[in-house]
Amino acid sequence: MSEGQRKPKYSATRRLHLKSKLLKKAASMLVAESEAKKHEKEKAVNDCFPPLKLSGLSVQELQELCKELHRKIDVVDEARYDMEVKVTRNEKEIQSLNQKIIELKGVKRPNLKRVKKTTEDMLGAYTDTSKLMKADFKANLKTVKKEEEKREEVTDWRKNVEAMSGMEGRKKLFDAGQ
DSSP: OOGGGOOOSSOHHHHHHHHHHHHHHHHHHHHHHHHHHHHHHHHHHHHHSOOOOOTTOOHHHHHHHHHHHHHHHHHHHHHHHHHHHHHHHHHHHHHHHHHHHHHHHOOOOOOOOOOOOOHHHHHHHHOSTTTTOOOOGGGGSOOOOOOOOOOOOOOOHHHHHHHHSHHHHHHHHHHHHO
16 A cells, blocks of 8 residues: 555544544643642742731721831832843843944845846836837947048059159159158
8 A cells, every 4th residue: 555545543533532632631731720820829929928917906006017018018119120220221231232243243245146137127127117118228328430540542562663763763762851
């Protein structure tokens, strides 16, 4: 048999039944865990702060009890405020250190890939009307005319040799030199 046609170990109804049992067990475990946390919290509060005994106290004793509770509340508020200040100071310090780390690392530029684009693709990135207007970048370029160097006319060298031969040719050269 191939792997695709293997028979499952459990039937579909059996799997559904097991799944529902697992879900019920998980739900009951969550409820028990939340109850345990609740009892633990109550125990911690009762240990730190015993219940007040208000019965049989005079007015002056109740006032003293209130003053004592206010002093305890002030002490707790001061401690909470000090902790908040320390936390904010530490957060600012962490933020500044992170900023320094970023500055020291520097900004890494990603490796860019070369992309060949036609003029129509380049215009399409900048305008929506690239289909209507096609650009011809070469049409806008200036045309430069090359100046031709002045060349002496090339004539047949044989005629030139015959003209320069003899005394008359030397006389022409002598006159041209002066």
